[in-house]
Amino acid sequence: MRTLQVNMIQTSDEKGMNHPLTIQISQELDRLINEYMKLRQEK
Structure with missing residues (x-):
């Protein structure tokens, strides 16, 4: 499966x-990147 970036x-x-x-x-x-970064900051 190809990634979204590819x-x-x-x-x-x-x-x-x-x-x-x-x-x-x-x-x-x-x-998706923004969502990921937001989740990382919540830890």
């Missing part, structure tokens, strides 16, 4: 950095 990089290579799908994947990755 998926974003591949989509960016194939469709470009400003393609809506690349941006959507990037935003989802950002959301």
Whole structure:
């Protein structure tokens, strides 16, 4: 299974950095990173 980060990089290579799908994947990755960081701070 590909990770979200790998998926974003591949989509960016194939469709470009400003393609809506690349941006959507990037935003989802950002959301997950922010959620992870918030959980780490709560420990």
